[in-house]
Amino acid sequence: MELLDFLLSASFWAAAIRIASPLIFATLGQLICERAGVLNLGIEGIMVAGAFDGWMAVYSGTGLWMGVAVGMLFGLLHSTLTAPFGLPQHVVGLGVTLLATSATYLCLSARTA
Amino acid sequence: MLLVPALLKARFGVNEVVTTLLFNFIFLLFISMPLEAPLKDPMDMGWPKSARVLQEARLPRIVDGLRLHWGFGLAILSAVLVWIIQTRSTLGYEMRAVGNNPEAARFAGISVNMVLIKTALLSGGLATLAGFSEVAGLKGSLTLDLFPGFGYTSIIVAMLALLNPIGVIFAALFVAGIFVGADTMSRSANVPTYLADFMLATALLLMVLTIMLTRFRVVRD
Numbered sequence: 365m366e367l368l369d370f371l372l373s374a375s376f377w378a379a380a381i382r383i384a385s386p387l388i389f390a391t392l393g394q395l396i397c398e399r400a401g402v403l404n405l406g407i408e409g410i411m412v413a414g415a416f417d418g419w420m421a422v423y424s425g426t427g428l429w430m431g432v433a434v435g436m437l438f439g440l441l442h443s444t445l446t447a448p449f450g451l452p453q454h455v456v457g458l459g460v461t462l463l464a465t466s467a468t469y470l471c472l473s474a475r476t477a
Numbered sequence: 478m479l480l481v482p483a484l485l486k487a488r489f490g491v492n493e494v495v496t497t498l499l500f501n502f503i504f505l506l507f508i509s510m511p512l513e514a515p516l517k518d519p520m521d522m523g524w525p526k527s528a529r530v531l532q533e534a535r536l537p538r539i540v541d542g543l544r545l546h547w548g549f550g551l552a553i554l555s556a557v558l559v560w561i562i563q564t565r566s567t568l569g570y571e572m573r574a575v576g577n578n579p580e581a582a583r584f585a586g587i588s589v590n591m592v593l594i595k596t597a598l599l600s601g602g603l604a605t606l607a608g609f610s611e612v613a614g615l616k617g618s619l620t621l622d623l624f625p626g627f628g629y630t631s632i633i634v635a636m637l638a639l640l641n642p643i644g645v646i647f648a649a650l651f652v653a654g655i656f657v658g659a660d661t662m663s664r665s666a667n668v669p670t671y672l673a674d675f676m677l678a679t680a681l682l683l684m685v686l687t688i689m690l691t692r693f694r695v696v697r698d
Protein backbone atom coordinates (compact mmCIF):
# COMPACT_ATOMS: atom_id res chain seq x y z
CA MET A 365 0.00 0.00 0.00
CA GLU A 366 2.88 2.28 0.81
CA LEU A 367 4.29 1.72 -2.67
CA LEU A 368 0.95 2.54 -4.23
CA ASP A 369 0.72 5.75 -2.25
CA PHE A 370 4.18 6.64 -3.42
CA LEU A 371 3.30 5.94 -7.05
CA LEU A 372 0.13 8.02 -6.80
CA SER A 373 1.72 10.99 -5.10
CA ALA A 374 2.07 14.18 -7.07
CA SER A 375 5.69 14.73 -6.05
CA PHE A 376 6.74 11.40 -7.58
CA TRP A 377 5.30 12.33 -10.95
CA ALA A 378 6.63 15.87 -10.73
CA ALA A 379 10.12 14.48 -10.12
CA ALA A 380 9.75 11.95 -12.92
CA ILE A 381 8.69 14.62 -15.38
CA ARG A 382 11.46 16.92 -14.23
CA ILE A 383 14.11 14.25 -14.73
CA ALA A 384 12.61 13.16 -18.05
CA SER A 385 12.78 16.58 -19.69
CA PRO A 386 16.56 16.71 -20.29
CA LEU A 387 16.38 13.07 -21.37
CA ILE A 388 13.75 13.98 -23.95
CA PHE A 389 15.95 16.70 -25.42
CA ALA A 390 19.03 14.47 -25.45
CA THR A 391 17.14 11.56 -26.97
CA LEU A 392 15.60 13.74 -29.66
CA GLY A 393 19.06 14.99 -30.62
CA GLN A 394 20.46 11.47 -30.68
CA LEU A 395 17.44 10.22 -32.63
CA ILE A 396 17.93 12.73 -35.43
CA CYS A 397 21.58 11.71 -35.70
CA GLU A 398 20.87 8.00 -35.64
CA ARG A 399 18.24 8.39 -38.35
CA ALA A 400 20.95 9.85 -40.56
CA GLY A 401 23.28 6.99 -39.62
CA VAL A 402 25.60 9.03 -37.42
CA LEU A 403 26.39 7.90 -33.89
CA ASN A 404 26.70 11.06 -31.81
CA LEU A 405 28.91 10.26 -28.84
CA GLY A 406 29.62 13.96 -28.48
CA ILE A 407 26.20 14.59 -26.96
CA GLU A 408 27.39 14.40 -23.35
CA GLY A 409 29.93 17.16 -23.78
CA ILE A 410 27.70 19.28 -26.00
CA MET A 411 25.05 19.19 -23.28
CA VAL A 412 27.55 20.47 -20.72
CA ALA A 413 28.74 23.17 -23.11
CA GLY A 414 25.15 24.20 -23.90
CA ALA A 415 24.29 24.38 -20.21
CA PHE A 416 27.30 26.57 -19.49
CA ASP A 417 26.63 28.85 -22.43
CA GLY A 418 22.98 29.19 -21.55
CA TRP A 419 23.98 30.24 -18.07
CA MET A 420 26.69 32.51 -19.43
CA ALA A 421 24.30 34.15 -21.92
CA VAL A 422 21.69 34.89 -19.28
CA TYR A 423 24.37 36.05 -16.87
CA SER A 424 25.71 38.55 -19.38
CA GLY A 425 22.26 39.70 -20.50
CA THR A 426 21.74 38.06 -23.90
CA GLY A 427 19.09 35.51 -24.71
CA LEU A 428 19.04 31.87 -23.70
CA TRP A 429 19.34 30.87 -27.34
CA MET A 430 23.08 31.53 -27.24
CA GLY A 431 23.43 28.17 -25.51
CA VAL A 432 21.58 26.51 -28.36
CA ALA A 433 23.82 28.30 -30.85
CA VAL A 434 26.96 27.00 -29.16
CA GLY A 435 25.53 23.49 -29.12
CA MET A 436 24.84 23.86 -32.82
CA LEU A 437 28.44 24.96 -33.38
CA PHE A 438 29.73 21.81 -31.69
CA GLY A 439 27.27 19.80 -33.77
CA LEU A 440 28.69 21.52 -36.84
CA LEU A 441 32.20 20.51 -35.78
CA HIS A 442 31.10 16.91 -35.21
CA SER A 443 29.27 16.71 -38.52
CA THR A 444 32.07 18.33 -40.54
CA LEU A 445 34.54 15.81 -39.20
CA THR A 446 32.29 12.79 -39.65
CA ALA A 447 30.32 13.48 -42.82
CA PRO A 448 32.53 15.20 -45.44
CA PHE A 449 35.83 14.00 -44.01
CA GLY A 450 34.53 10.52 -43.22
CA LEU A 451 36.39 10.13 -39.92
CA PRO A 452 35.43 7.31 -37.52
CA GLN A 453 32.29 8.42 -35.73
CA HIS A 454 33.03 7.09 -32.27
CA VAL A 455 36.53 8.58 -32.13
CA VAL A 456 35.25 11.98 -33.25
CA GLY A 457 32.35 11.69 -30.81
CA LEU A 458 34.65 11.01 -27.87
CA GLY A 459 36.91 13.82 -29.03
CA VAL A 460 34.00 16.27 -29.23
CA THR A 461 32.80 15.18 -25.77
CA LEU A 462 36.24 15.70 -24.28
CA LEU A 463 36.72 18.98 -26.12
CA ALA A 464 33.34 20.40 -25.14
CA THR A 465 33.54 19.37 -21.47
CA SER A 466 37.12 20.51 -20.99
CA ALA A 467 36.54 23.79 -22.83
CA THR A 468 33.49 24.38 -20.64
CA TYR A 469 35.31 23.61 -17.41
CA LEU A 470 38.22 25.75 -18.58
CA CYS A 471 35.92 28.71 -19.27
CA LEU A 472 34.07 28.13 -15.99
CA SER A 473 37.24 28.10 -13.91
CA ALA A 474 38.51 31.15 -15.76
CA ARG A 475 35.16 32.81 -15.10
CA THR A 476 35.01 32.03 -11.39
CA ALA A 477 38.72 32.47 -10.65
CA MET B 478 34.18 -9.83 -19.51
CA LEU B 479 34.66 -8.26 -22.90
CA LEU B 480 33.43 -11.55 -24.29
CA VAL B 481 29.79 -10.51 -23.87
CA PRO B 482 29.89 -7.49 -26.24
CA ALA B 483 32.07 -9.49 -28.65
CA LEU B 484 29.63 -12.41 -28.71
CA LEU B 485 26.68 -10.05 -29.11
CA LYS B 486 28.46 -8.37 -32.00
CA ALA B 487 29.49 -11.67 -33.59
CA ARG B 488 26.15 -13.43 -33.15
CA PHE B 489 23.57 -10.69 -33.54
CA GLY B 490 25.52 -7.79 -35.04
CA VAL B 491 24.82 -5.56 -32.06
CA ASN B 492 26.75 -2.28 -32.27
CA GLU B 493 29.83 -2.81 -30.09
CA VAL B 494 30.26 0.92 -29.42
CA VAL B 495 26.93 1.10 -27.64
CA THR B 496 27.27 -2.20 -25.74
CA THR B 497 30.80 -1.57 -24.47
CA LEU B 498 29.86 1.97 -23.48
CA LEU B 499 26.95 0.69 -21.42
CA PHE B 500 28.94 -2.27 -20.05
CA ASN B 501 31.18 0.33 -18.42
CA PHE B 502 28.37 1.18 -16.03
CA ILE B 503 27.38 -2.45 -15.49
CA PHE B 504 30.91 -3.56 -14.57
CA LEU B 505 31.58 -0.51 -12.41
CA LEU B 506 28.40 -1.12 -10.42
CA PHE B 507 29.16 -4.84 -10.33
CA ILE B 508 32.54 -4.13 -8.72
CA SER B 509 31.00 -1.54 -6.45
CA MET B 510 28.55 -4.12 -5.06
CA PRO B 511 31.14 -6.38 -3.29
CA LEU B 512 33.24 -3.32 -2.53
CA GLU B 513 30.39 -1.92 -0.46
CA ALA B 514 30.02 -5.00 1.70
CA PRO B 515 32.29 -8.10 1.83
CA LEU B 516 35.45 -6.64 0.31
CA LYS B 517 35.33 -3.41 2.29
CA ASP B 518 38.29 -2.73 4.51
CA PRO B 519 36.94 -2.79 8.09
CA MET B 520 39.79 -0.58 9.28
CA ASP B 521 39.15 2.17 6.78
CA MET B 522 36.45 4.52 8.14
CA GLY B 523 33.73 3.22 5.84
CA TRP B 524 35.22 4.26 2.52
CA PRO B 525 34.32 1.87 -0.31
CA LYS B 526 37.87 0.58 -0.45
CA SER B 527 39.16 -2.98 -0.22
CA ALA B 528 41.67 -4.30 2.29
CA ARG B 529 45.28 -3.79 1.26
CA VAL B 530 47.02 -6.28 -1.01
CA LEU B 531 49.64 -8.39 0.79
CA GLN B 532 53.11 -6.95 0.55
CA GLU B 533 54.38 -10.14 -1.13
CA ALA B 534 51.79 -9.85 -3.90
CA ARG B 535 52.65 -6.28 -4.79
CA LEU B 536 54.75 -5.25 -7.75
CA PRO B 537 58.19 -4.11 -6.58
CA ARG B 538 59.37 -0.59 -7.22
CA ILE B 539 62.00 0.04 -9.86
CA VAL B 540 63.78 2.76 -7.92
CA ASP B 541 63.49 3.11 -4.17
CA GLY B 542 61.89 6.37 -3.13
CA LEU B 543 59.93 6.82 -6.36
CA ARG B 544 56.46 5.42 -6.90
CA LEU B 545 57.52 4.01 -10.27
CA HIS B 546 56.90 0.25 -10.16
CA TRP B 547 57.46 -2.75 -12.40
CA GLY B 548 53.98 -2.34 -13.89
CA PHE B 549 55.78 -0.05 -16.33
CA GLY B 550 58.06 -2.89 -17.36
CA LEU B 551 55.01 -5.11 -17.71
CA ALA B 552 53.38 -2.47 -19.92
CA ILE B 553 56.40 -2.23 -22.22
CA LEU B 554 56.59 -6.01 -22.37
CA SER B 555 52.90 -6.20 -23.36
CA ALA B 556 53.40 -3.50 -25.98
CA VAL B 557 56.21 -5.54 -27.56
CA LEU B 558 54.08 -8.69 -27.33
CA VAL B 559 51.13 -6.96 -29.03
CA TRP B 560 53.50 -5.69 -31.70
CA ILE B 561 54.76 -9.22 -32.31
CA ILE B 562 51.19 -10.55 -32.46
CA GLN B 563 50.12 -7.79 -34.81
CA THR B 564 52.98 -8.02 -37.26
CA ARG B 565 54.33 -11.57 -37.00
CA SER B 566 51.37 -13.86 -36.40
CA THR B 567 48.43 -15.17 -38.34
CA LEU B 568 46.01 -13.70 -35.84
CA GLY B 569 47.56 -10.25 -36.29
CA TYR B 570 47.22 -10.52 -40.06
CA GLU B 571 43.58 -11.57 -39.70
CA MET B 572 42.95 -8.75 -37.22
CA ARG B 573 44.25 -6.16 -39.67
CA ALA B 574 42.31 -7.73 -42.53
CA VAL B 575 39.04 -7.67 -40.57
CA GLY B 576 39.74 -4.13 -39.38
CA ASN B 577 40.36 -2.83 -42.89
CA ASN B 578 37.54 -4.61 -44.66
CA PRO B 579 35.42 -7.26 -42.92
CA GLU B 580 33.61 -8.25 -46.11
CA ALA B 581 36.83 -8.89 -48.01
CA ALA B 582 38.25 -10.78 -45.03
CA ARG B 583 35.20 -13.01 -44.98
CA PHE B 584 35.56 -13.75 -48.68
CA ALA B 585 39.22 -14.58 -48.12
CA GLY B 586 38.11 -17.35 -45.77
CA ILE B 587 38.81 -15.64 -42.46
CA SER B 588 36.24 -16.33 -39.76
CA VAL B 589 35.41 -12.75 -38.83
CA ASN B 590 33.57 -13.79 -35.69
CA MET B 591 36.47 -15.83 -34.33
CA VAL B 592 38.83 -12.93 -34.95
CA LEU B 593 36.43 -10.59 -33.16
CA ILE B 594 36.24 -12.89 -30.15
CA LYS B 595 40.00 -13.47 -29.97
CA THR B 596 40.65 -9.75 -30.26
CA ALA B 597 38.13 -9.02 -27.53
CA LEU B 598 39.79 -11.59 -25.26
CA LEU B 599 43.21 -10.02 -25.88
CA SER B 600 41.90 -6.53 -25.34
CA GLY B 601 40.06 -7.45 -22.15
CA GLY B 602 43.16 -9.19 -20.84
CA LEU B 603 45.26 -6.10 -21.50
CA ALA B 604 42.71 -3.88 -19.74
CA THR B 605 42.84 -6.26 -16.77
CA LEU B 606 46.64 -5.94 -16.72
CA ALA B 607 46.18 -2.18 -16.46
CA GLY B 608 43.92 -2.65 -13.45
CA PHE B 609 46.26 -5.23 -11.92
CA SER B 610 49.34 -3.06 -12.22
CA GLU B 611 47.51 -0.09 -10.77
CA VAL B 612 46.22 -2.05 -7.77
CA ALA B 613 49.30 -4.21 -7.12
CA GLY B 614 51.82 -1.56 -8.03
CA LEU B 615 50.58 1.86 -7.09
CA LYS B 616 47.49 1.95 -4.90
CA GLY B 617 47.76 -1.33 -2.99
CA SER B 618 44.00 -1.59 -2.60
CA LEU B 619 40.95 -1.61 -4.82
CA THR B 620 38.83 1.52 -5.11
CA LEU B 621 36.26 2.57 -7.68
CA ASP B 622 38.12 5.71 -8.73
CA LEU B 623 41.24 3.88 -9.89
CA PHE B 624 41.03 5.23 -13.42
CA PRO B 625 39.82 8.78 -13.95
CA GLY B 626 38.78 8.36 -17.58
CA PHE B 627 41.88 6.43 -18.62
CA GLY B 628 39.83 4.25 -20.94
CA TYR B 629 38.88 7.22 -23.08
CA THR B 630 42.38 8.64 -22.80
CA SER B 631 43.70 5.36 -24.17
CA ILE B 632 41.68 5.90 -27.34
CA ILE B 633 43.48 9.22 -27.77
CA VAL B 634 46.81 7.53 -27.10
CA ALA B 635 46.05 4.84 -29.67
CA MET B 636 45.19 7.48 -32.26
CA LEU B 637 48.31 9.53 -31.49
CA ALA B 638 50.38 6.37 -31.86
CA LEU B 639 48.84 5.73 -35.30
CA LEU B 640 47.66 2.33 -33.99
CA ASN B 641 51.24 1.12 -33.64
CA PRO B 642 51.90 -0.84 -30.39
CA ILE B 643 55.48 0.42 -30.06
CA GLY B 644 54.32 3.97 -30.75
CA VAL B 645 51.81 3.55 -27.92
CA ILE B 646 54.66 3.61 -25.38
CA PHE B 647 55.84 7.01 -26.60
CA ALA B 648 52.34 8.42 -27.09
CA ALA B 649 51.41 7.31 -23.57
CA LEU B 650 54.54 8.98 -22.17
CA PHE B 651 53.62 12.15 -24.08
CA VAL B 652 50.03 12.18 -22.80
CA ALA B 653 51.17 11.39 -19.26
CA GLY B 654 53.63 14.26 -19.55
CA ILE B 655 50.80 16.61 -20.47
CA PHE B 656 48.77 15.43 -17.46
CA VAL B 657 51.64 15.73 -14.99
CA GLY B 658 52.63 19.06 -16.50
CA ALA B 659 49.09 20.39 -16.14
CA ASP B 660 49.02 19.26 -12.50
CA THR B 661 52.30 21.01 -11.79
CA MET B 662 51.13 24.14 -13.61
CA SER B 663 47.90 24.22 -11.64
CA ARG B 664 49.85 24.00 -8.39
CA SER B 665 52.47 26.60 -9.22
CA ALA B 666 50.79 28.96 -11.69
CA ASN B 667 47.11 28.47 -10.86
CA VAL B 668 46.28 27.26 -14.37
CA PRO B 669 43.20 24.98 -14.40
CA THR B 670 44.03 21.29 -14.99
CA TYR B 671 41.29 21.09 -17.62
CA LEU B 672 43.84 22.62 -19.95
CA ALA B 673 45.35 19.13 -20.29
CA ASP B 674 42.01 17.61 -21.35
CA PHE B 675 41.46 20.49 -23.73
CA MET B 676 44.86 20.01 -25.36
CA LEU B 677 44.34 16.27 -25.63
CA ALA B 678 40.90 16.63 -27.20
CA THR B 679 42.27 19.09 -29.74
CA ALA B 680 45.22 16.78 -30.39
CA LEU B 681 42.88 13.83 -30.93
CA LEU B 682 40.61 15.65 -33.37
CA LEU B 683 43.54 17.13 -35.29
CA MET B 684 45.27 13.76 -35.34
CA VAL B 685 42.34 11.89 -36.89
CA LEU B 686 41.96 14.76 -39.33
CA THR B 687 45.65 14.60 -40.23
CA ILE B 688 45.58 10.84 -40.69
CA MET B 689 42.71 11.33 -43.11
CA LEU B 690 44.44 14.19 -44.95
CA THR B 691 47.70 12.26 -45.36
CA ARG B 692 45.79 9.77 -47.47
CA PHE B 693 45.37 12.45 -50.14
CA ARG B 694 48.04 12.80 -52.76
CA VAL B 695 48.78 15.88 -54.84
CA VAL B 696 48.24 14.96 -58.46
CA ARG B 697 49.66 17.10 -61.26
CA ASP B 698 48.55 16.81 -64.81
